Amino acid sequence: MEENKSVNDIVKKIKEGHVRSIAKLITLVENHDPISVGVIKHVYPDCGKAHLVGVTGPPGVGKSSLIAALIREFRKRKKSVGVLAVDPSSPFSGGAFLGDRARMVELSGDKDVFIRSLASRGMAGGLSAAVNDAADILDVFGKEIVLIETVGAGQSEVDIAKIAHTVLVVLMPGYGDQIQALKAGMMEIADILVVNKADKEAADATATDLFVVQGLKSKRDGSWAVPILKTSALSGEGIEELVEAISNHYRFIKEHDLLTKKNRERRTREFLDILTRQIRDEFMEQIEEDQRLRQWVQKIGDLELDPYSASEQVITMIREARQRKIGKETGPKPEAAQES
C-alpha cells in the first residue's frame, strides 16, 4: 500500500515536471529500489519521444566539453536537453569522482537543461545499469534531446550503440593511424565521426585517415554515409554543423524505418535482460527454500550431473508446464500495468 502511494505520488510529480522528484527517481533506479520499477511500469507508454544521442570516445578527447557546446547549440534552437554523464566507479572503494559537470559550468543555471552524473557501479560496457531507465525518465520528463556520455571508452565499450539512436564517436588529432581506425569495436558503432580539438595541428590528417578507412568499411545503417566532422568545443568551430548532422541522422533513420527497428531491438533486449535477471533471482530464491532442488543442484557440484544437462532439464520442465497451460487456456495475454 505504502509502495503504491509512493509510486502514484512520484508519477504525478514527474508528469508535472517536478525536477527534484525526477532526480530522486533516478537515484531510486540506481539503487534498484522496487518503487522505481513501479514508476517505470506506469510511465512506459509515454516513452519514445526523445532523440537519444550517445557520445563516446577515448578519455581526454573532450567529450564533456563537446557536450557543453552541443547543449548551447541545441538551446539556441529552443530544444530542451537532458544529459546522462557516466564516469567510472573505483573497483577498489566503490566511490567515484564525477567531474563531467565541471566542463558544463554555465549550463547549470538553465532550467531547460537537466544534467545527471552517473557512476558506472561495476558495469563494464562504458555505461551504468541505470542509463536505460534514466534515459526513459528524461524522455517522459519531456527532454527532446538526451545526450548520453559514456566513460572514456576503450576499444570494446560499445553498449551505447544498443541504446542510442545516434552515436557520435569522438576522436582527436594524433589519436592513431588507419590501423587503429580499422579495428573492430568503437569505430564500427559511429553514426557520426567527430575529430574534436580541431584547433590543434594535424586535425586534417586525422580526418583524412578516417575518410580513407570509411571507404573500406561496411555500414551500420544501410545507406547512411557516416560524416566526418571537425569541431573545436573551445572555439565553437564546427558545432553548428555537428548539430545539423545529428538532426540529419535522426531524420534519415526515421525515413528509412530504422528508428522503429532500433527502438524495438532495444526494448526486446531490455525485456530479455530483465527476464533473465528475474528468472535467475527466482531460481536462487527457490533453491533457498526447496531442499530437493538444492540437492539436485548439488549433484552438479559433485560432478554427478553436468550443468548442460541440468539446464536442458529445466528448459524441458518449463516447456511442458507451458504446453499444459496452453492446453487449458488460449495462451498468455500480455497485460500492461493498471492505472490505480
Add this chain to the structure above:
Amino acid sequence: MDRGIIRVLVAKMGLDGHDRGSLIVTQALKDAGMEVIYTGLKNTPEAVANIAIQEDVDVIGISILSGAHLVLVPLLFEALKRNGAEDIPVLIGGVIPSPDFPKLKSMGVKEIFPPGSSLDSITEYIRCLKSEKGGRK
C-alpha cells in the same frame, strides 16, 4: 536493493581560484566509497543549488578560500530554499576565521572544517549525517 551509496557535491562558488583543498577532499571521499560530483570553479550559488537538486546529493560541501563566505553562503541557502531543497545539509571547508563560525551556523551550516581538519573527520561526519537520515527516501 543496493545499499544507498552516499552522493556528495563538492562545489566552489564565486571568484575563488584555489581548488587544491577541494580536490584533496574529493579524493578522500571517493576513497571512502562515496560518489563525488565536482562542479569546478566559479559557480553561482543558484547553479550550486540546481546541481545539488539534479544530482540528488545527500550533502553539499562548499570550499571557500576567498573570504566571501558571509556573502555567498546566505545566497546559497536562499537558492536552496527557493527550490524547495533547504533540507540538504551544507558543510563548509576552507579558510574561515573562527569568529565567523557562529554566524555561519546560525545561517544553517551544519559543520565547518577549517585548515588542519583531518580527512577522516570529514568522511566520518558525512557518514553519520547519512545514517541519521536513516537512508534516503
